[in-house]
Amino acid sequence: xxxxxxxxxxxxxxxxxxxxxxxxxxxxxxxxxxxxxxxxxxxxxxxxxxxxxxxxxxxxxxxxxxxxxxxxxxxxxxxxxxxxxxxxxxxxxxxxxxxxxxx
Amino acid sequence: xxxxxxxxxxxxxxxxxxxxxxxxxxxxxxxxxxxxxxxxxxxxxxxxxxxxxxxxxxxxxxxxxxxxxxxxxxxxxxxxxxxxxxxxxxxxxxxxxxxxxxx
DNA sequence: CGTGTAAGGAATTCTGACACG
DNA sequence: CGTGTAAGGAATTCTGACACG
Numbered sequence: 001x002x003x004x005x006x007x008x009x010x011x012x013x014x015x016x017x018x019x020x021x022x023x024x025x026x027x028x029x030x031x032x033x034x035x036x037x038x039x040x041x042x043x044x045x046x047x048x049x050x051x052x053x054x055x056x057x058x059x060x061x062x063x064x065x066x067x068x069x070x071x072x073x074x075x076x077x078x079x080x081x082x083x084x085x086x087x088x089x090x091x092x093x094x095x096x097x098x099x100x101x102x103x
Numbered sequence: 104x105x106x107x108x109x110x111x112x113x114x115x116x117x118x119x120x121x122x123x124x125x126x127x128x129x130x131x132x133x134x135x136x137x138x139x140x141x142x143x144x145x146x147x148x149x150x151x152x153x154x155x156x157x158x159x160x161x162x163x164x165x166x167x168x169x170x171x172x173x174x175x176x177x178x179x180x181x182x183x184x185x186x187x188x189x190x191x192x193x194x195x196x197x198x199x200x201x202x203x204x205x206x
Numbered sequence: 207c208g209t210g211t212a213a214g215g216a217a218t219t220c221t222g223a224c225a226c227g
Numbered sequence: 228c229g230t231g232t233a234a235g236g237a238a239t240t241c242t243g244a245c246a247c248g
Binding site: 004005009010011013018040047050 | 107108110112113114116117121143150153200
């Protein structure tokens with residue numbers, strides 16, 4: 001787990017391009033606790049993962065519907081649990097089927 | 104195909120941290136045609152993918168063995184064909200097993 | 207509450223070149 | 228051939244604040 005999708009390596013400018021959100025919005029959603037990018041050593045600039053980008057796109061949808069950030073934060077947290085359970089199940093099936101399968 | 108692994112979104116500074124290679128080396132290997140990052144609109148700064156990072160790590164190994172860049176370029180090209188064939192095979196098997204499997 | 211913007215500073219990246227070898 | 232470095236400039240990102248609402 002924690003493969004490319006979760007590596008924090010993307011700068012805020014690229015995230016803005018990919019999501020269509022302004023820098024201001026992206027930083028604000030972080031301030032409200034909806035996502036947690038990492039920071040680089042020197043300049044302390046933010047680094048995001050592809051997962052963060054997916055989260056931002058969900059946030060954008062919700063915001064368009066008028067949902068407030070506090071509400072969105074709750075939704076986001078509730079999504080985590082079932083997702084984890086499902087992932088474990090799928091991984092189990094894959095392991096069973098491909099026990100000796102090397103790439 | 105062309106998922107997160109191949110998206111060109113990582114700046115050269117991060118690539119340097121991840122691979123341990125100097126900026127100079129990373130740019131030089133590009134100049135020699137070993138990899139092809141994309142460029143951003145305004146500043147024209149380089150953007151790399153995780154695949155590019157893997158390529159750079161292979162290059163680093165080869166260079167330590169004293170292999171020249173021209174030689175490495177050839178090796179890299181020969182790797183592409185069998186890789187593609189193998190990927191298609193694996194994908195075929197997965198499709199057969201998980202035909203109706205939705206996540 | 208959510209978002210825009212101007213402000214000043216710091217860190218990043220770019221290119222072409224000179225150096226050594 | 229492969230890599231380091233100093234040089235000057237351009238683009239990026241950061242924070243705190245004021246604005247509107």
